Amino acid sequence: MSPTVDELRNEIRESVGRYERVESTAFTKEALAAICDAVDYDIDANRLPSKSRMRAGILWKIGVAEEDDPESAGSAFRKAELEAVAAALRDDE
Incomplete structure (x- = not known):
C-alpha cells in the first residue's frame, strides 16, 4: 500500500531534521528551507523566498521540473512530487 500524502510529508520532514506533525x-x-538545503538548492536563509520559489527550486534540483519557475510550482506539492522528493532524500542518506 502506498503511503498517504501526510505520511510522505512527515517522512520528508524527518529526513531534513524537522518534526513530524500529527495534523495534516x-x-x-522553514521546512521548505530545510528541504532546499538537503537538495542543495541555494536560498538566502536570512530572507526566505516565497514558498512557490522554494517548491520550484526543490522540484528542479531533484529533476522533476526543467527549471525553477515558481509559476509552474503550484500552491502545494502533489502526491507524485512528494514521492519524488522523499525518494531523492532517501537516496541522499
Missing part, C-alpha cells in the same frame, strides 16, 4: 498541514517556509 502543508510545509512551513
